[in-house]
Amino acid sequence: MSRRRRSRRSWWWRYLLAALMIGFAALPVLWVVSASLNPAKTLVGATLIPKNPGFGNYDDLINHPSFPFMTWMFNSVKIAVIAVSLTVAITVLAGYALSRFHFAGKKHFMTGILILNVFPAVLSIIALFGLMQQIGDHIPWLGFNSHGGLIAVYVSFGMGINVLMVKAYVDALPRDLDESGLVDGATHGQVFRKIVFPMMRPIVVTVAVLQFFVVYGDFVIARVLLKSTDKLTVMVGLLLFQTLRFEQDWGIITAGAVIAALPVLILYIPVQNYVISGLTAGSVKE
Amino acid sequence: MLTRHEQVPTGLYVRSVIVVSAFGVGALWLMRRLLDDGLYLLSSAVAAVTIFLVLVYLRRRYSAMRWMAIGIGITVLFAVYPILYNLYIGFTNMGSGHLFTKEQAIERLEDEQYLPQDAPTFRWLGYRKDDSFALLLVSDDGAVQFATDDGSIETLELTDPEAEQPGDINGYRPMATSEVAPMLDELADVAFGEPPTTIRVQSLREAAATVPRYRFDRDADAMVDLTDGTIYQAVEGSFVDADGNALIPGFMTGVGVDNFKRFLTNQNLRGPLTRALVWNFVFAFASVALAFSVGLTVAMLFEDLPGRRWIRALLIVPYPIPVLVSVLIWRSMLNPDLGTIGQFLARVFGSSPQFFLDPTWTRIALIMVNIWLSYPYFYVISSGAMRSISTDMLDAAEVDGASPWQEFRFISLPQILMITMPLLIASFSFNFNNFNLIFIFNNGNPPMAGTVIPIGHTDILISFIYKLAFVSSSTSDYGLGAAISVLLFVVVGSVTYFQIRATKALEAR
Numbered sequence: 001m002s003r004r005r006r007s008r009r010s011w012w013w014r015y016l017l018a019a020l021m022i023g024f025a026a027l028p029v030l031w032v033v034s035a036s037l038n039p040a041k042t043l044v045g046a047t048l049i050p051k052n053p054g055f056g057n058y059d060d061l062i063n064h065p066s067f068p069f070m071t072w073m074f075n076s077v078k079i080a081v082i083a084v085s086l087t088v089a090i091t092v093l094a095g096y097a098l099s100r101f102h103f104a105g106k107k108h109f110m111t112g113i114l115i116l117n118v119f120p121a122v123l124s125i126i127a128l129f130g131l132m133q134q135i136g137d138h139i140p141w142l143g144f145n146s147h148g149g150l151i152a153v154y155v156s157f158g159m160g161i162n163v164l165m166v167k168a169y170v171d172a173l174p175r176d177l178d179e180s181g182l183v184d185g186a187t188h189g190q191v192f193r194k195i196v197f198p199m200m201r202p203i204v205v206t207v208a209v210l211q212f213f214v215v216y217g218d219f220v221i222a223r224v225l226l227k228s229t230d231k232l233t234v235m236v237g238l239l240l241f242q243t244l245r246f247e248q249d250w251g252i253i254t255a256g257a258v259i260a261a262l263p264v265l266i267l268y269i270p271v272q273n274y275v276i277s278g279l280t281a282g283s284v285k286e
Numbered sequence: 287m288l289t290r291h292e293q294v295p296t297g298l299y300v301r302s303v304i305v306v307s308a309f310g311v312g313a314l315w316l317m318r319r320l321l322d323d324g325l326y327l328l329s330s331a332v333a334a335v336t337i338f339l340v341l342v343y344l345r346r347r348y349s350a351m352r353w354m355a356i357g358i359g360i361t362v363l364f365a366v367y368p369i370l371y372n373l374y375i376g377f378t379n380m381g382s383g384h385l386f387t388k389e390q391a392i393e394r395l396e397d398e399q400y401l402p403q404d405a406p407t408f409r410w411l412g413y414r415k416d417d418s419f420a421l422l423l424v425s426d427d428g429a430v431q432f433a434t435d436d437g438s439i440e441t442l443e444l445t446d447p448e449a450e451q452p453g454d455i456n457g458y459r460p461m462a463t464s465e466v467a468p469m470l471d472e473l474a475d476v477a478f479g480e481p482p483t484t485i486r487v488q489s490l491r492e493a494a495a496t497v498p499r500y501r502f503d504r505d506a507d508a509m510v511d512l513t514d515g516t517i518y519q520a521v522e523g524s525f526v527d528a529d530g531n532a533l534i535p536g537f538m539t540g541v542g543v544d545n546f547k548r549f550l551t552n553q554n555l556r557g558p559l560t561r562a563l564v565w566n567f568v569f570a571f572a573s574v575a576l577a578f579s580v581g582l583t584v585a586m587l588f589e590d591l592p593g594r595r596w597i598r599a600l601l602i603v604p605y606p607i608p609v610l611v612s613v614l615i616w617r618s619m620l621n622p623d624l625g626t627i628g629q630f631l632a633r634v635f636g637s638s639p640q641f642f643l644d645p646t647w648t649r650i651a652l653i654m655v656n657i658w659l660s661y662p663y664f665y666v667i668s669s670g671a672m673r674s675i676s677t678d679m680l681d682a683a684e685v686d687g688a689s690p691w692q693e694f695r696f697i698s699l700p701q702i703l704m705i706t707m708p709l710l711i712a713s714f715s716f717n718f719n720n721f722n723l724i725f726i727f728n729n730g731n732p733p734m735a736g737t738v739i740p741i742g743h744t745d746i747l748i749s750f751i752y753k754l755a756f757v758s759s760s761t762s763d764y765g766l767g768a769a770i771s772v773l774l775f776v777v778v779g780s781v782t783y784f785q786i787r788a789t790k791a792l793e794a795r
Contacts, residue, residue: 014587021584022600024658028615029603031626035618090357097353106350111786116361118782119369120719122748123771126755126764127372130380131364134328138319156364159357187295188348217608220721220752235610239726242614250618257611268606272599279663280670 036254057251061259069256071230072237077263079147079233080216083154087162087211088204090155095166095203096192100178110164117160121153122220128153129224145227153225154215162207165278169203170196205271206278212267234260293346302343310340324389327374331367335359369775375768377540379523382762384536388520391537392502395509395525399477399486399496408485410493411451412466412473413458420458421478421493422451423485432456433479466490500533509533545769554738559750561734565649566746569724570717573656574710580657581664582702586694589669598665605662613726616655642728645743652727652744659723660713671705672698711785715778724749747774 036057038050061069098106121128129144136143143149173196181191219235226232232240238256241249268275294302313336320329342355351358378384386394408423408431420434422442432455433439444452451460466473470490477484478493487493500509500518509518509525518525524536549555588597604612622628622638631638639647679697688696703710724730730745730753740753751774755767 011591014591018588018591018597018601022597025601025603025662028612028619028658029607031619032611032615090360094354094357097350101350101353103350114786115779115782116365118715118778118785119775120721120748120778121365122719122721122752123774123778124365124368124372125752126380126768126771127368127375128364130375130385130764131328131368131371133385134320134323134325137323138316152360152364156361159361159365163357189295189298213606213608217610219610220725235608238610238614253614257614261607261611264606264608272602272606276602276666279666 032254032257036251036258038251040251057255058259060249061252061255064252067237067241068230069234069237069259072232072234073259073263075147075231076216076234076260079151079154080212080263083151083158083215084208084211086151086155087158088208091159091162091166091207092197092200092204093192094159094163095170096196098163098167099170100175100188100196113160113163117164121157125221125224128221132225144225145231147226147231150222150225153221154218158211158214162211165207166200166203169200173199202274202278205274209267209271209275210278213264216264294348294352299346306340306343310336322389324387327371328367331363331370335362338362372768373772375764376545376772377542377769378538378765379541379544380538380764380768381766383534384523384538385764386535386537388537388539391525391535392509394535395500395533396498396502398499399484400499400513401488401494401496405495405497407488407492407494409491410487412461413455414461414465415458418458419473419476419478420455421485421487422455422460423493431479433485434458435476435478437480439479439485463490541765545765546773548766549770549773558734558737558739558741559747561743562741562745562747562750565744566718569649569653569656569746570714570720572653573660573717573720574713576653577657577660578664578668578706578710578713580661581666582668584661584665585669585672589672601665602662604658609659609722610726612659613655613723616651616658617727620651643732645732648728648732648744652723655727656717656720656723663713667706667709668702671702674705675701707788708785711781711788715781715785718746718781719748719778720746721748721752725752729753747777 034050034053037053037055039052039054039056040050098110132144132149134143135149136146140146141148142152178191178195181195182188186194217235219233219239222233223236223239226236234256238253238260241253241256313332317329317332317336320332339355339359342349342351406425408421408425410424411422413420413422413432418435420432423431423433425431430442430444431439432442434456442455453460467490470487473487477486479485479495483495483497485493486496497512499512501512502508503510503517506517507520509520510516511518516527518527518531518533520537522541523539524532526532549559584601588594588601591597619625619627620641622632622640622642628638628641639650641647641651675698680693683693683697724744724746728742728744730742730749732744733740733742741750745753747770751767751771754770755762755764
């Protein structure tokens with residue numbers, strides 16, 4: 001907006017405010033990292049810059065006798081990678097079809113997706129729990145206490161919003177190229193693979209990253225659908241850890257929190273501009 | 287436009303026919319098993335999805351459905367079906383003791399064994415092959431038998447196997463006592479030998495032949511206790527004898543609108559829930575309004591500062607961190623006795639507010655944490671919106687001598703609000719059901735005093751339902767929980783309906 005009309009003199013107080021805001025944003029992060037490096041196990045007397053910092057808490061966490069933390073990390077990453085890959089594959093195809101094909105009832109179909117999208121999974125958690133028990137009696141890898149069942153639930157509930165995002169993106173891609181491909185005798189499959197899909201990279205990245213956040217960060221569904229300690233995801237594990245031994249092992253819990261946040265940060269930092277423009281695209285309609 | 291009667295290439299078609307047929311066979315098998323369990327609703331859902339997939343992939347005409355059918359199938363089974371099933375549960379007595387269908391409950395009761403007074407007992411030694419087990423049994427007269435968990439039993443010619451345990455038998459290897467001891471409970475659930483008379487582990491030393499305790503009499507619709515002949519009639523979800531004693535487990539059965547009636551007419555439920563509903567609206571509205579204000583302010587203040595790229599990167603820090611991690615951190619920082627913020631406030635004001643015990647302070651803390659969690663999102667979307675509003679009007683206003691505040695209040699803000707309104711409404715419905723934050727921060731506590739139900743001062747409806755269903759396994763009332771969630775569906779549905787209408791109205795302008 002009116003960039004050129006502000007004077008340089010008003011900068012200093014805005015930098016001050018920016019510093020304050022950054023403090024607000026970053027304080028919890030600094031604090032948790034500091035606590036995880038603090039060899040004192042409890043919160044009592046903890047200072048922001050710990051005395052004798054070290055990685056002792058991380059050692060204790062990874063070698064914990066009763067909580068297989070690294071197994072939980074592995075489970076979480078495995079589940080998230082599989083669920084996100086499936087979501088991306090399904091939504092990319094569906095988004096293309098919704099954008100480029102016409103079929104009877106398309107409008108109602110879109111409304112259906114929109115409605116489904118607003119019902120939180122927690123609301124049907126009782127039914128999901130029952131469903132998984134019932135399926136698990138016959139297909140154990142897809143039922144209660146299985147990673148397969150959990151992934152299926154994540155994929156189903158991840159469809160709605162992501163399909164709509166992909167469709168909107170494909171709508172905005174020029175149609176001349178794929179139409180000329182079709183005229184030249186290419187099939188829809190070929191047009192999609194050779195022409196449209198290569199142009200969809202930004203939306204694929206956005207959907208993948210946002211969906212990874214959702215799946216990796218979930219603990220509500222995972223907590224109800226998983227039971228065995230060695231099958232838990234890291235979020236459920238952290239929650240369990242926190243409930244069981246809050247003040248005794250504070251250093252270990254914070255170390256766990258730091259490690260648990262790493263995969264999303266590693267994923268997020270290189271692609272943050274994609275994600276930000278993906279979010280902004282929602283607010284700026286041409 | 288693009289396609290008219292295009293056909294699927296033959297190679298692809300053959301492949302899809304093979305895959306669909308294999309899938310169809312699997313689905314038929316599953317449906318058969320589900321029907322045996324009495325799960326008619328689930329079985330029909332599987333049938334519907336199967337028929338849909340078969341129809342789509344067996345047609346040679348190329349259609350949009352070919353691209354979407356698998357996704358639709360999964361979604362129907364794992365997202366749409368649960369919603370419908372949830373509605374169904376709302377009309378049943380499902381809960382502790384009533385978790386199974388009638389068929390499943392009968393099967394479980396008929397599985398129950400008892401030890402007749404004169405039953406033969408054995409001393410036993412454990413054997414194992416991967417995940418299957420077997421017992422080497424020695425009866426009082428010294429006869430030796432080998433019974434496996436897949437239904438076979440054979441007599442062995444051995445003398446005094448206890449003095450010298452034999453090695454591998456039929457591929458099973460002997461288990462050491464140290465291996466047996468920790469899994470005694472697991473072994474006690476396994477039936478060895480040929481039914482109906484099966485042999486069960488009773489203790490580390492002893493095993494005994496047991497027989498089924500109950501038999502279901504289909505004509506009388508009753509369970510018969512074979513030990514003493516007592517008849518347990520099936521009534522309202524339980525098998526009950528003449529004195530009113532019920533067998534466990536009972537089974538699921540329809541109870542009509544009882545759950546809804548209980549919820550809507552019960553004073554004990556209605557009072558606390560009304561308060562939860564009010565707080566639910568306040569929480570959602572305050573969170574969105576305040577976080578949006580912070581985000582917008584930040585966007586206005588820093589958008590033209592040199593170095594804003596860095597400022598933005600740092601300000602968005604909270605965005606990618608998993609909510610569970612962030613809230614756990616805040617929880618501990620706000621701990622009045624031990625947390626950094628708690629201690630700081632105690633030093634400045636003498637004492638720290640009770641962020642987890644006092645209802646008002648807990649609510650303030652929740653909203654503050656929610657601002658921290660969500661302002662980066664609003665910052666990003668409002669800076670996007672700011673870039674898309676026109677500068678002409680601002681320039682004109684400046685010429686007319688408007689103050690910067692007036693420019694903001696009457697020109698920028700209305701436009702930004704209009705652009706972001708759909709997202710604000712979406713955020714409202716998200717926060718209306720923001721289970722994660724409420725649950726992790728304080729699990730809805732502090733508890734309300736004097737209520738008969740488990741509900742806290744900061745519980746929102748969705749966290750209350752979760753509590754009702756999962757808080758303690760001894761009192762789980764899934765039926766009531768599901769009924770309330772159906773009502774919540776209606777509330778959420780109306781919010782969404784208005785959201786869609788408002789969005790359309792805005793787009794039409």
